[in-house]
Amino acid sequence: MALMRSPTGRARGLGSSKDGTSHWFGQQIAAIALIPLSLYVLTTFMLQVVLGNGYESALAWMQNPLNAIAMILMLSVGIIHGANGAISGLIEDYVHHRVLHLLGLLAIKFTAALTLIAGVLSVLKILLGA
Amino acid sequence: MAAPPPPPLPRPDADSQDWRPLSPHLSVYKPQLTSGMSIFHKITGIGMAGGVVVLVAWLACLALGKETYDTLMALLTTPVGQILLFGWTWAFFYHLCCGIRHLLWAAGWSLSIKAVYVTGYIALAVSTLLTLGLWAMILGRGGLPWL
Secondary structure: OHHHOOHHHHHHOOOOOOOHHHHHHHHHHHHHHHHHHHHHHHHHHHHHHHOOOOHHHHHHHHHOHHHHHHHHHHHHHHHHHHHHHHHHHHHHHHOOOHHHHHHHHHHHHHHHHHHHHHHHHHHHHHHHOO | OOOOOOOOOOOOOOOOOOOOOOOOOHHHOOOOHHHHHHHHHHHHHHHHHHHHHHHHHHHHHHHHOHHHHHHHHHHHOOHHHHHHHHHHHHHHHHHHHHHHHHHHHHOOOOOOHHHHHHHHHHHHHHHHHHHHHHHHHHHHHOOOOOO
16 A cells, blocks of 8 residues: 555655544434434424514424424534535545645634534523523 | 556646545546536535524524514515525435435445436435425415424
8 A cells, every 4th residue: 555655645644644434434423313303403493484483483482492402402413514524525625725725624613613602502592581 | 576666647637746546526527417416415515504504693683682583584584585595495305315325325225326326316306305395385384284
């Protein structure tokens, strides 16, 4: 296998990062969890927004503890699955420019963290009525 | 005696010193159902990242009170908002069906060329039917059968 690498490549030491399997395995587990979670949360969410349901109806839906738990679980698993997918499927596959690569990774990770925390805090505020 | 190193393989970015395998150069392939669906799996995944931001914005507006919520809902119920929501619905069902296909492959099932095409057409048909079905149910009956 050493022959598959150029001298420059060997000197830079940028080979396999050795964590491909755990990335793949994590994505499969998240995907399995997301089948029931996203089906339930997103179809009931669509009911609220497509019908243009009012504030009270939406509030009552999100104040149901089971719905709140499902929403928080779906956001957590879904955003991590999405961030990992975008990093491997978009940045690592197609963005080879070193600076753009790094900026892309940072943008995805920061956006994912911000979106996840904003979503979870919103659900908690609605649930607890703070 | 060690074998001499193999000659560098011809590749599109010929100026690179590094000739390990790369991700596919999409432009040199004839379009196929398989590659097309793989690309759409990525595009729908990225598209749903935008959908999640809208979902979280909806939650934040709901948490902020009636006025903010009504403002966002006014945007989401415009024709453009509804078209975006319809697109996200299809992206979701498509990514879901393709994702189940990926899980089947990961388990070692349906890996023959024929099975890949059959499950591909099934995923396309089922995701489209689920999208139309969900919207028909919501718009036609004012709700989902179980709600």
